[in-house]
Amino acid sequence: MKGAERIEIDRRYCKGCMLCKYICPCDVYDLGQERSDLDYLMPHVARIENCKVCGLCEQHCPDMVLTVVAKKKGKEKE
Amino acid sequence: MNPLGEKYLRKDFLPFLFCPGCGDGMIVQAFLQAVDDLGCVDDLALTAGIGCSAWIGVYMHVDILKVLHGRAIPAAIGIKATNPSRKVVTFTGDGDCLAIGGNHLLHAARRNIDMTVVMVNNQIYAMTGGQVAPSTAVGSKTQTTPYGNLERQLNGCKVAIAAGATMVSRWSTAHPKQLIKTFKKALNHKGFSFIEIMSQCPVQTGRYLLGSGSPQFNFQWLKDHCMKEEDPSKWAEIEAQGNIPVGDFLQVEQPEFMAEVARMNQRVKEAQAKGGDR
Numbered sequence: 001m002k003g004a005e006r007i008e009i010d011r012r013y014c015k016g017c018m019l020c021k022y023i024c025p026c027d028v029y030d031l032g033q034e035r036s037d038l039d040y041l042m043p044h045v046a047r048i049e050n051c052k053v054c055g056l057c058e059q060h061c062p063d064m065v066l067t068v069v070a071k072k073k074g075k076e077k078e
Numbered sequence: 079m080n081p082l083g084e085k086y087l088r089k090d091f092l093p094f095l096f097c098p099g100c101g102d103g104m105i106v107q108a109f110l111q112a113v114d115d116l117g118c119v120d121d122l123a124l125t126a127g128i129g130c131s132a133w134i135g136v137y138m139h140v141d142i143l144k145v146l147h148g149r150a151i152p153a154a155i156g157i158k159a160t161n162p163s164r165k166v167v168t169f170t171g172d173g174d175c176l177a178i179g180g181n182h183l184l185h186a187a188r189r190n191i192d193m194t195v196v197m198v199n200n201q202i203y204a205m206t207g208g209q210v211a212p213s214t215a216v217g218s219k220t221q222t223t224p225y226g227n228l229e230r231q232l233n234g235c236k237v238a239i240a241a242g243a244t245m246v247s248r249w250s251t252a253h254p255k256q257l258i259k260t261f262k263k264a265l266n267h268k269g270f271s272f273i274e275i276m277s278q279c280p281v282q283t284g285r286y287l288l289g290s291g292s293p294q295f296n297f298q299w300l301k302d303h304c305m306k307e308e309d310p311s312k313w314a315e316i317e318a319q320g321n322i323p324v325g326d327f328l329q330v331e332q333p334e335f336m337a338e339v340a341r342m343n344q345r346v347k348e349a350q351a352k353g354g355d356r
């Protein structure tokens with residue numbers, strides 16, 4: 001099964017709109033407590049193990065700050 | 079910054095001036111995806127007028143003319159006339175395109191100029207604080223219509239079709255996949271393409287028209303109200319329910335203006351070589 005190795009959030013430009021949390025079908029995000037450089041509360045990747053790497057959050061992010069990095073093939077069991 | 083942003087955005091212009099959750103940034107991304115898929119970034123030339131949506135093209139590392147309010151289409155025609163090899167794309171808002179610039183839309187469509195107009199419709203003048211636009215529904219309360227809008231709505235796609243556009247589509251920011259496909263079709267279409275994108279403006283549209291400033295609420299509103307229907311005879315029914323038909327509505331081939339000019343020039347030259355003048 002597909003999985004994400006990590007999800008990068010670019011803290012320089014995140015405006016905390018939280019559309020990623022709204023759009024994600026797999027409940028990966030929570031509202032976090034950390035602030036971005038623009039002083040907005042950022043999403044927190046709380047359940048990376050749920051991520052199916054569908055790319056919806058990355059594709060919808062209005063500030064293009066999300067990068068979903070897929071696990072490399074054959075690394076699933078690590 | 080995601081890889082698409084790394085590749086194509088002007089880093090020194092970031093962050094986007096758009097408010098949190100604005101649809102305009104989603105349109106930047108969808109457009110860049112289409113450009114990346116086609117590998118045509120070096121062929122592009124962009125123009126934009128004034129408004130939040132007019133900033134969409136400014137963030138891309140592409141030649142752009144940012145001009146007076148409403149005048150993005152004539153600027154694009156100028157580029158096309160002097161450099162027909164460019165794929166010319168105009169980013170404009172519902173106010174920029176249908177109000178102050180409405181006349182230009184009609185005549186560019188009528189002449190079938192080979193260019194793409196991307197009209198971002200948030201149903202309001204967003205940048206200036208939420209004034210009524212030609213795209214605002216009857217009865218809506220805005221900053222300038224506190225007792226309800228009396229003017230009937232102008233439908234950009236119907237105007238474009240009536241004026242002679244040869245490709246017409248409408249999608250929303252809730253349809254990124256379809257939008258990317260349509261962008262690609264338009265970039266390869268030889269003639270005038272009009273793409274309307276229903277987009278969320280949580281700040282002004284949210285405040286005045288939809289009653290919530292939440293990006294989620296405004297995004298969901300588009301999901302709930304934009305319905306795929308490509309048959310114009312069924313639009314009235316959808317619109318009567320307060321919904322918005324989306325889809326790829328029209329694509330036909332017609333003689334393109336700049337190509338016709340080149341043909342005419344050739345014809346006249348040949349006639350002159352024989353001693354005539356036409």
Ligand SMILES: Cc1ncc(C[n+]2csc(CCOP(=O)(O)OP(=O)(O)O)c2C)c(N)n1
Nearest residue numbers: 128129130131147171172173174203204205
């Ligand atoms: C000649 C002129 N008239 C008026 C304005 C003020 N003005 C700036 S943006 C705008 C409306 C833009 O609305 P729209 O095109 O819908 O863009 P949005 O901000 O909603 O994306 C107006 C009236 C101006 N800049 N120039």
Ligand code: SF4
Nearest residue numbers: 024051052054055057
């Ligand atoms: S890639 Fe898909 S599943 Fe993974 S976090 Fe984003 S929206 Fe959720």
Ligand code: SF4
Nearest residue numbers: 096097100130204279
């Ligand atoms: S005012 Fe509306 S359209 Fe303009 S940047 Fe803010 S959310 Fe976007």
Ligand SMILES: [Mg+2]
Nearest residue numbers: 171172202204
């Ligand atoms: Mg507008």
